[in-house]
Amino acid sequence: MDTETLNEYIFADLVTRWASQIAIARALSRTGNLTSSDAAASVTTEDLRVAVAQLEMRRRVVQGLRETTPSD
Secondary structure: OOHHHHHHHHHHHHHHHHHHHHHHHHHHHHHOOOOHHHHHHOOOHHHHHHHHHHHHHHHHHHHHHHHHOOOO
């Protein structure tokens, strides 16, 4: 497996995990009770969009830190 494919797989897995956590938080705020299997089934497209946006924001923060931190 080449590096680009591996990076895409890792990113997709991370987005899926974050979207699941977002769905769990959303469902818990509505009902106060949720099983993990219910949460996996309740991930929406909007949850995926939010997860990607959050990850992209964090990526930009890391890039900014790298650019402002002098390398030794």
